[in-house]
Amino acid sequence: MVDHRVSSLADAAAGERKIEWAVVEMPVLKGIAERFMLERPLADVRIAACLHVTAETANLVRTLVAGGGAQVRLCASNPLSTQDDVAAALAMKYGVPTFTIRGESETEYYANIEAVLAQPPQITLDDGADLITVLHTRHAELLEGALGGLEETTTGVVRLRAMARQARFDIP
Numbered sequence: 001m002v003d004h005r006v007s008s009l010a011d012a013a014a015g016e017r018k019i020e021w022a023v024v025e026m027p028v029l030k031g032i033a034e035r036f037m038l039e040r041p042l043a044d045v046r047i048a049a050c051l052h053v054t055a056e057t058a059n060l061v062r063t064l065v066a067g068g069g070a071q072v073r074l075c076a077s078n079p080l081s082t083q084d085d086v087a088a089a090l091a092m093k094y095g096v097p098t099f100t101i102r103g104e105s106e107t108e109y110y111a112n113i114e115a116v117l118a119q120p121p122q123i124t125l126d127d128g129a130d131l132i133t134v135l136h137t138r139h140a141e142l143l144e145g146a147l148g149g150l151e152e153t154t155t156g157v158v159r160l161r162a163m164a165r166q167a168r169f170d171i172p
Contacts, residue, residue: 004091005099005112007084015089018055019062026059036067043069048121050074050113050131051152052081053100058090065096073119075112076100077127110134117142124149124171129156136168146171 023030036042042064051057053076064070074096076082082102090096097119099112113134120142126132132149135142149171151157163169 003097006087007101011085012088012092015085019058022055022059033063033067040069045070046122047072048116049125050077073097073116075116079104122147127152129159148172
């Protein structure tokens, strides 16, 4: 069993059904996964992700892990959007270290970001810039091996630009 912090592993079967639905409904990502299985472009790349933990995100994570060969650790960017059954399936069925519980407290939220950063990331996937902010302010020593990062939101990009202006942003 992989390292995880989820509501209940008993919900994993329901989460797996949601994830399988997302595979069917996201044909472009399915095509990328098939290509990645042949090419393995992310073999052994360490990815830290702080995203909405939903069936759609799970499909992305599965593509990165199974097809690309990446080592992904995932926490929620918004605990109120977390699908607990999907988080359970990611941890139990797909072997992805997943750290989130719907409605978790702010303290638990940041503890989950710390759990994701227990594996020094080479790439970050972020929604809101909390992961990258914690990485830069509390764990700057982990930036040495960083290849780059992705931010999904305008709000997060605003935060990253402010960090860059203050010379506190150290990865592409």
